Amino acid sequence: MSDDHVYLTLAEEHEDDTRWAYGTGFEDPLHGVDTTVPDGVDRAALAGLCLALGDDALVAAQRLAEWTTRAPELEEEVALANIGLDLLGQARLLYARCGQVDGTGRGEDAYAYFRDPAGFRNVTLAELPNGDFAFSMVRLLVFASWRLAHLQRLTASPDPVLAAVAAKGVKELTYHRQYAAEWVVRLGDGTEESHRRTRAALRQVTPHLGELFTAYDAREEVVAVLRQVTDAAGVPLPAWTPGPGAGRRGVHTEHLAPLLAELQSVARAHPEASW
Template identity: 40%
Template structure:
């Protein structure tokens, strides 16, 4: 049986928590700003789902690390380079089409990922993922339906949705990247083999874009680095807003 190091397990739980935390923060920025009340509720429910998942992963990361850092310390007291989220989830909301494109591409990957992680040999990761599967299935249905609605809607909505897909597409590649940490954990049956999810992701995207009368972008630009603390310029602004209270009033409680 392959031995799992605490360092690897900490890094893995942390990056999964960061993906959900940062996506939840971006979605939360839509609160009271959505195109209509129903969408406001839907986006906030999705934000709460992924933030709940982030709490699970970050709490576990803190326990594995064993240095006394809880979910709040990991969320609010790390600097930019210490975050390991993929670049896709930190992309600015832009207009509604931009947010939907970002969400759809993430969801199309996230559902099969969570289903696979639910079979992890690590009981805690498995339990978090199993709870997330039903939520993620709803997230994908919501973002897919809106991708189709906007893509196959008016001339204006089609143009905006195509532009949004074009903008977000280069960041898809990083979702499937595996580094040495994940390869070791995958060999131990703990982590998910991301490459094995590619075909299902591609089918979901192809079917959805066809129904939405949208074109799959062709680009060789593949920005990466989020897993290793190399983020976009916008990320610093996101953290400044997310962390300002804890930074201004250290140790504050409600």
């Protein structure tokens, strides 16, 4: 299966959209959206969901930012930076909504910069070190496929703000997933060395898959996408067992603390600064 075939198959449901979302979406996704929390919506549950999804996006964006000046080609450096910016934009909107509904009135900076690792609710997959390029592409494929399936469901959320954020995110994540899919196929079906690294990356990522499917039922949908890509790449998708959502409970790997220390250093050194 060629890269183009993979692209057309995965993206056909969005064929009316432009191929690349990077640099687009400057319109306010919340323009005209009623920000009042609807009657009957559990505010605590809504805030918890926004916080977790915001943490996923922020931590993943920080990892992608680490490829700046390190990507194998300038084009890939720009692409990865823009994917990270998409995720950062999602995190900002989700944190802002969390502050509106959790009763604290906190702004997005409070969530991003002034919580310790135990206060974060991101999945552990997002916080793993980048490793080599093959690992980052496999991780991005899994993360984007899972997050896309999740946000597609949330476009029907009873909360109009979360639904609007999800709708914007779906367009972005469709292309994040496709970018990663094309690279996984290229690497898996490339040289003997790139094939070896892609197989190794899948083995490293799959132990973290079980955590992704504890909160909602999208396993079959996501696994079907992953199998489509790995079959095209000529690499097997290892088996895994469902596990507890450790990251969602604030239990993280040793890799999150140093990532947050770098992310939060300036804000914590100058907590009252404005830019």
